[in-house]
Amino acid sequence: MICDFRPIQNSAFKIQNLFFEKAELQFSNILNQKKNFKFKNMVPSKVNYHRPSNIGEALELMSKFGDECKILAGGHSLIPVMKLRLADPENLIDIAGIADMKKISDNEKSITIGACATHADIARNEAIQKHAPMVAKAAGMIGDVQVRNFGTIGGSIAHADPAADWPAVLLAADANITIKNAGGSRTVDIDQFFKGLFMTAVEEGEILASISIPKTEFNANSTYVKMPQPASRFALVGCAVAVGGGMARVAFNGVCSTPFRDTNVEKAVVGGSSAADAATSVADGMDVMSDHFASAKYRKSMAAVYAKRALGEVM
Numbered sequence: 203m204i205c206d207f208r209p210i211q212n213s214a215f216k217i218q219n220l221f222f223e224k225a226e227l228q229f230s231n232i233l234n235q236k237k238n239f240k241f242k243n244m245v246p247s248k249v250n251y252h253r254p255s256n257i258g259e260a261l262e263l264m265s266k267f268g269d270e271c272k273i274l275a276g277g278h279s280l281i282p283v284m285k286l287r288l289a290d291p292e293n294l295i296d297i298a299g300i301a302d303m304k305k306i307s308d309n310e311k312s313i314t315i316g317a318c319a320t321h322a323d324i325a326r327n328e329a330i331q332k333h334a335p336m337v338a339k340a341a342g343m344i345g346d347v348q349v350r351n352f353g354t355i356g357g358s359i360a361h362a363d364p365a366a367d368w369p370a371v372l373l374a375a376d377a378n379i380t381i382k383n384a385g386g387s388r389t390v391d392i393d394q395f396f397k398g399l400f401m402t403a404v405e406e407g408e409i410l411a412s413i414s415i416p417k418t419e420f421n422a423n424s425t426y427v428k429m430p431q432p433a434s435r436f437a438l439v440g441c442a443v444a445v446g447g448g449m450a451r452v453a454f455n456g457v458c459s460t461p462f463r464d465t466n467v468e469k470a471v472v473g474g475s476s477a478a479d480a481a482t483s484v485a486d487g488m489d490v491m492s493d494h495f496a497s498a499k500y501r502k503s504m505a506a507v508y509a510k511r512a513l514g515e516v517m
């Protein structure tokens with residue numbers, strides 16, 4: 203679903219990073235709607251702050267406040283748009299302190315990562331380093347030290363920024379996402395999770411609770427590479443690959459408005475092509491993004507370069 207201020211978040215993103223043409227188009231519409239919008243406001247409006255001690259309490263607060271509230275995790279996406287007054291929730295429900303949501307559990311067949319685990323927690327986790335090296339590697343490449351210490355994996359994928367690192371990595375890892383709501387919980391296959399630019403399978407009143415990474419041969423032999431935007435480190439092109447046990451999963455972020463698996467490349471790898479040959483068809487037929495940082499043509503060619511590098515590491 204699209205939370206009611208997500209189109210506005212798109213525009214906030216545009217203001218800060220001048221990234222996406224789509225957001226630019228939306229921005230003028232939003233300015234027309236918000237007559238009192240002023241760029242000089244760099245402090246969020248007054249907001250009621252709630253700090254539940256468990257996920258049940260958080261869900262109760264969400265039922266109580268409905269669309270008058272937002273979840274706060276690391277705050278590295280939400281707070282900037284609140285400072286710009288492009289998001290103005292009356293209530294913030296801060297889940298970052300919920301201990302159960304920060305846990306990383308090494309189970310027999312999978313590793314479960316709580317949605318509030320920070321990028322830094324994930325980068326230094328030994329089980330993840332061993333069973334899914336691309337997950338640990340990607341975590342260590344996000345932003346800077348402060349972003350990695352505050353930003354959470356759940357906040358990042360709930361936000362679904364097309365230039366974020368986690369989406370491609372979790373697509374390549376064949377992850378499962380557990381989402382909780384007042385009625386219980388449900389699990390969504392990562393292939394069904396990302397619905398579009400800043401859109402996911404998380405519905406209103408729901409909390410993304412955890413991410414499960416299967417312990418597979420392909421995840422044990424995996425890597426992530428990216429061409430970072432030099433200031434923010436967001437991916438202009440990111441490529442995650444996992445190859446093993448007769449399977450290949452190859453996924454990209456930063457290239458199109460929604461992260462995607464490239465099944466043509468995957469088939470070529472499984473069929474025995476070299477890394478260089480398999481990478482030639484990257485993003486063929488896809489609607490590749492064009493913005494101030496990189497044209498669609500350049501992005502597509504860089505996607506092939508980074509796919510070749512990533513495949514070269516694991517084949």
Ligand SMILES: Cc1cc2nc3c(=O)[nH]c(=O)nc-3n(C[C@H](O)[C@H](O)[C@H](O)COP(=O)(O)OP(=O)(O)OC[C@H]3O[C@@H](n4cnc5c(N)ncnc54)[C@H](O)[C@@H]3O)c2cc1C
Nearest residue numbers: 275276277278279280345353354357358366367410435436
């Ligand atoms: C300077 C800078 C550089 C960055 N560089 C990178 C980079 O290189 N790569 C990268 O991938 N990211 C980058 N980021 C983003 C960073 O990774 C953040 O972690 C990410 O934007 C959001 O995570 P958060 O925990 O801060 O979420 P928040 O900002 O707290 O929340 C983001 C959104 O998700 C919702 N939300 C949060 N948690 C949940 C949940 N559990 N369930 C449901 N909804 C939820 C919130 O309501 C909000 O709408 C950067 C950010 C900054 C400020």
